[in-house]
Amino acid sequence: YLTYFLSRKRTILTFHDFGSVTHAHGLRKWLLWLFWVYLPVKKSAELITISEATRKELLKLVKVDPNHIHVIHNPLTLAAVEKRTPFNAKRPQILQIGTKSNKNFYRHVEALREIPCEMVIVGQLDDQQKQTLSTKNIQFTHHENVSDAKIQEIYEDADILLFSSLVEGFGLPILEAQAAGVPVITSNLLSMPEVAGDGALLVNPENVDEIRRSVEKIINDADLRANLVAKGKKNISRFDPQIVAEKYATLYRKVLQSAID
Structure with a gap:
């Protein structure tokens, strides 16, 4: 809801999923769509989804320029390690x-x-x-x-x-x-x-x-x-954190520069 009170040209909004909207019914579904999706989208300069699947869902829910939607995956923060125990085929x-x-x-x-x-x-x-x-x-x-x-x-x-x-x-x-x-x-x-x-x-x-x-x-x-x-x-x-972070930083710089111009 913070998008309602922020400057549109400086605001980036990230969507993780739309399960709460798509699985709702009747008036509740419409209210969730209006206040969680439609109005926040209209109050944001750029939009981020964490997957291409979520991007497609967003485009089904709201008419918006696809060029303003950016897919930036979540990063993997747990370290990559080798499995400590052999595979247990008898009782996995x-x-x-x-x-x-x-x-x-x-x-x-x-x-x-x-x-x-x-x-x-x-x-x-x-x-x-x-x-x-x-x-x-x-x-x-x-x-x-x-x-x-x-x-x-x-x-x-x-x-x-x-x-x-x-x-x-x-x-x-x-x-x-x-x-x-x-x-x-x-x-x-x-x-x-x-x-x-x-x-x-x-x-x-x-x-x-x-x-x-x-x-x-x-x-x-x-x-x-x-x-x-x-x-x-x-x-x-x-999904390396440095790769993901740089994608966010690039978009932040773009929005900031647009706001200044």
Whole structure:
């Protein structure tokens, strides 16, 4: 809302995603669109989206000159390291980052229920989620409010990142897992293929069987794992903080110069 009170010619607005707008209905949807999207856009000189997918969503929501929308990805801030433990094909650790509705928790649990594994969950678990894990006989470890150092350890110990979210504005855990040398499974929609590059298996997040088969492929195919890890390590170079920072700085200089002129 700060855009309402700032000088338009000096204002740059960044959009991460539009899930709150696109999933709303009726009057609420219109109000969110008006006050969170339309008016802020009209009060900004330049616009940033964190993915090409978010850029396309913005263009669907508001009529705006595409030349004023700049895609600048989020940076990867966790250090790239080598995985600390060998891949455990007998009982792999399957990492689930996040437990909100968009993180596809219940389909992940259903996909894993017949696979010998340990589900490592980062995020709050409610009673229904705990009950589902128990009912499906899923062995799991649970972490909340973890530090950067702890999340680094969790990635390094994981065998697979299962991140087939239903909605993501970006999908930073994809890059964090790639940096730790962990094979990634993610969704074939929105920003996730863009972020993952060639370093992930892409699945339909609503297809439990497809999710399960992808997990089994990674468990059973060492060459596939090595290929995904190598491509993931290569992919993260696109998200170096210095590269991202320079893109922001370049845009800031452009807007400042325009304001002065």
